[in-house]
Amino acid sequence: MWLHTPTPTAWATVHTVERHGGRVEGVVIHEVEVPRGWLRRNRKRLWYSTEDVPPGRIRRVIDFAEVAASPVDDGQSGTERAVMLAAD
Numbered sequence: 001m002w003l004h005t006p007t008p009t010a011w012a013t014v015h016t017v018e019r020h021g022g023r024v025e026g027v028v029i030h031e032v033e034v035p036r037g038w039l040r041r042n043r044k045r046l047w048y049s050t051e052d053v054p055p056g057r058i059r060r061v062i063d064f065a066e067v068a069a070s071p072v073d074d075g076q077s078g079t080e081r082a083v084m085l086a087a088d
Contacts, residue, residue, distance in 0.1 A: 001049040008045055013067055029062040
């Protein structure tokens with residue numbers, strides 16, 4: 001499982017489609033909370049999980065409509081969460 005910080009979500013969505021095929025509308029992003037010890041850094045803002053992430057660690061699912069929406073301040077600018085990509 002690959003994880004990234006919230007900032008490159010648009011890039012990660014497009015990268016997933018270019019790398020694996022499909023349409024951006026078919027990409028779903030899972031916001032997850034995992035222990036830092038489960039993560040290994042691949043490069044800036046991109047990690048992979050050394051463990052299987054159980055469904056209970058998924059905090060929310062983000063679809064294309066939410067990614068494509070105009071960004072607004074939701075009051076969580078200081079929150080650090082990792083998100084993962086899943087294509088159907």
